[in-house]
Amino acid sequence: MAKMGDMWGQLGSVMASMMFAYAMFKQFFPDNLGDILEKYGQKLVAYVYPYIQITFDEYDSDFHRRSEVYSAIQSYLSTKSSTRAKRLKAHEVKGSKALVLGMDDNEEVTDEFEGIKLWWASKKSASKKTSFSFFPEYDDRKMYKLTFHRRHRDVVMGSYLDHVRQEGKAIAVKNRQRKLYINNTGKGTKWSHVVFEHPATFETLAMDPKEKQSIINDLLKFGKGKDYYKKIGKAWKRGYLLYGPPGTGKSTMISAISNLMNYDVYDLELTAVKDNTELRKLLIDISGKAIIVIEDIDCSLDLTGQRKNKKVEEAKDGDEKDQILKKKEEEENTTSKVTLSGLLNFIDGIWSACGGERLIVFTTNYVDKLDPALIRRGRMDKHIKLSYCCYEAFKVLARNYLDLETHELFGTIERLLGETDMTPADVAENLMPKSDVEDAESCLKNLIEALEAAKEAARVKAEEEAKQKAEEEAKLKAEEEGKLKAEKEEKEKKDESTKEEVKCNGTLAEKVKENGVTPLII
Ligand SMILES: Nc1ncnc2c1ncn2[C@@H]1O[C@H](COP(=O)(O)OP(=O)(O)OP(=O)(O)O)[C@@H](O)[C@H]1O
Numbered sequence: 001m002a003k004m005g006d007m008w009g010q011l012g013s014v015m016a017s018m019m020f021a022y023a024m025f026k027q028f029f030p031d032n033l034g035d036i037l038e039k040y041g042q043k044l045v046a047y048v049y050p051y052i053q054i055t056f057d058e059y060d061s062d063f064h065r066r067s068e069v070y071s072a073i074q075s076y077l078s079t080k081s082s083t084r085a086k087r088l089k090a091h092e093v094k095g096s097k098a099l100v101l102g103m104d105d106n107e108e109v110t111d112e113f114e115g116i117k118l119w120w121a122s123k124k125s126a127s128k129k130t131s132f133s134f135f136p137e138y139d140d141r142k143m144y145k146l147t148f149h150r151r152h153r154d155v156v157m158g159s160y161l162d163h164v165r166q167e168g169k170a171i172a173v174k175n176r177q178r179k180l181y182i183n184n185t186g187k188g189t190k191w192s193h194v195v196f197e198h199p200a201t202f203e204t205l206a207m208d209p210k211e212k213q214s215i216i217n218d219l220l221k222f223g224k225g226k227d228y229y230k231k232i233g234k235a236w237k238r239g240y241l242l243y244g245p246p247g248t249g250k251s252t253m254i255s256a257i258s259n260l261m262n263y264d265v266y267d268l269e270l271t272a273v274k275d276n277t278e279l280r281k282l283l284i285d286i287s288g289k290a291i292i293v294i295e296d297i298d299c300s301l302d303l304t305g306q307r308k309n310k311k312v313e314e315a316k317d318g319d320e321k322d323q324i325l326k327k328k329e330e331e332e333n334t335t336s337k338v339t340l341s342g343l344l345n346f347i348d349g350i351w352s353a354c355g356g357e358r359l360i361v362f363t364t365n366y367v368d369k370l371d372p373a374l375i376r377r378g379r380m381d382k383h384i385k386l387s388y389c390c391y392e393a394f395k396v397l398a399r400n401y402l403d404l405e406t407h408e409l410f411g412t413i414e415r416l417l418g419e420t421d422m423t424p425a426d427v428a429e430n431l432m433p434k435s436d437v438e439d440a441e442s443c444l445k446n447l448i449e450a451l452e453a454a455k456e457a458a459r460v461k462a463e464e465e466a467k468q469k470a471e472e473e474a475k476l477k478a479e480e481e482g483k484l485k486a487e488k489e490e491k492e493k494k495d496e497s498t499k500e501e502v503k504c505n506g507t508l509a510e511k512v513k514e515n516g517v518t519p520l521i522i
């Protein structure tokens, strides 16, 4: 094909020379000979050369930046060339975790799409520098050339080029280094980032296997859901609420999601966001293929504003009111003014649809504390409870930490896990060998000891609680009885004094009868 291309290139040069000669000596030829030559020349070339060529330059000369299409083709061809091209070139691409292999200059690879054959060639031409320029395209022009038969024009224009672009982008995303973004107070509305390399995966995550698989399926379906979300008219995003006691794997699951989906993580610290406007600005800066995380959502958002106002209204005394208002003002100057409605807009508002393919994850230890509006389905689509370590979860940890699939002590551990609550974090800690001499069995024994201690501690705590409850009940009963007794005594006293009064009134009446005078009562 390369040779064939050269041959046709030479024919083109001959045609161009003929046109040039004609331009020079045009006064010696009939007037319309130029048009005739051009018309028939093109027809001849088209007749004998049935191929179409498209060139993709490395730099967009209009925008003076690397062309996105060129980068996508480079990634697309990296997979083809590494298996098909003979001369390869390795180069480092910014943000990519590995070296990218591409075909060397003037190398060619063949591609097939829907049964048609296409040829890609990488070209480099050093053009003469006529003026000073910062942009490399003027000195060293690199490009990809795509050649295909003209009868495939519709397929190439209709779907092949789009396929190359999409595939290329997907390959680049797969190879890129993922990042963890954080927003900090000093930076105002800006995100700063570090490379994200957390080893947690769903494989190492200890939880009920059925539930784990259902989460994986849900995520994979979401990742492939672009057309589906478009069809149902919903922004391509999904909310996950992870809740459960500390150390049950909420943060670990976020890393596992990022590793599964190849998404960047945006760890949003709400308390560092000044107000709703700043929150919106941060949202706009979030790219697609991202997980937006708000950890401990119950602590992040200060929804106590209404309560504070209530306190002000309730305060009777003027000084007290002033003090509360002053404290409130001080707090407002230092803390975030993001409101619940601001946050709801962040998740659901019109701006939240910009970018697409985003997961929003909230974590909390206290799901009951959250405003129902914040976590209703449709907003937080999937609620995942991460709980104490069950036997299935333990087996995952034993495999991860001790390379054990089974052991005679597993039975005891299963029984103990059924009887007492221990977080996966604590189980994991006990399974971790503390020295080089500690083997798997002694780690399991450590866990059994810890489980028995936890069971005993839970029993003592339950006993203490029961004792305390009984004491409180007895106290309440005694108070109740005391109250009843006091009431009874009060009543008896009252009855006594009524009797006295009646007696006294009777004596007076007798006296009036006797003397015929009305006594003076003081
Ligand atoms: N389900 C789990 N599977 C595997 N490891 C776990 C799991 N849960 C906890 N761990 C281990 O315990 C450590 C702490 O877990 P993690 O930070 O994920 O807990 P958390 O639920 O986010 O806690 P918190 O509510 O305090 O933020 C992790 O580094 C991990 O090693």
Ligand SMILES: [Mg+2]
Residues within 6 Å of the ligand: 250, 251, 252, 295, 363
């Ligand atoms: Mg956590």
